Amino acid sequence: MTLDGFRRMALGLPEVTEEAHMGHPDFRVRGKIFATLCAPSAEWGMVKLTPEQQDAFVDSAPAVFTPVKGGWGRGGATNVRLRAATARILRPALMTAWSNAAPRSLTAAAGPSTRRPSRSRNRQ
Template structure:
């Protein structure tokens, strides 16, 4: 997958917009970041610690915690070259759900998202 794929999938999610975080593209819902594109070949997504542990254990070539304190808060690096569309979409939706307000998540669930 590519940064353009991340952008396309992220911006399909309700209320998602693209902004910039320290000069790098990020994706937000209600001004809260759920994903970033910090460097070529990687995306970073906001997971819970439990989600992070599960995803990293299941697919260590694809997911790994961000170094340092942010990784301990659930921020997780995604190696785009190892991702397929279905897995990337699922990871981005999970990060979006972790960030979006309850009302927006419920509307998305009712719409079949």
């Protein structure tokens, strides 16, 4: 995967804009960041997942996904090793990160493949 490939894939999701944050390109849906490029270096991207989602992606492709160091990583921020990534591996991670950041009305309009799961609530 290249920087341009990551960028095209992120910008292909509904209502995504490219902006910059702390000197790095980022991708936002309605103002919320869900992915960045070039952090910590040009060889990397980042997707903003939940810790549970991060575990699943890291387990499925450890050569591609690794938790960001420190508190951001414990919160689900996940580095993407671009050189090892393919579109087939990256697309679901970007879609998941986008879905986490997008309002429910937008994920519902975008279709079932982009909807985030409902949060279960224990009712007693």
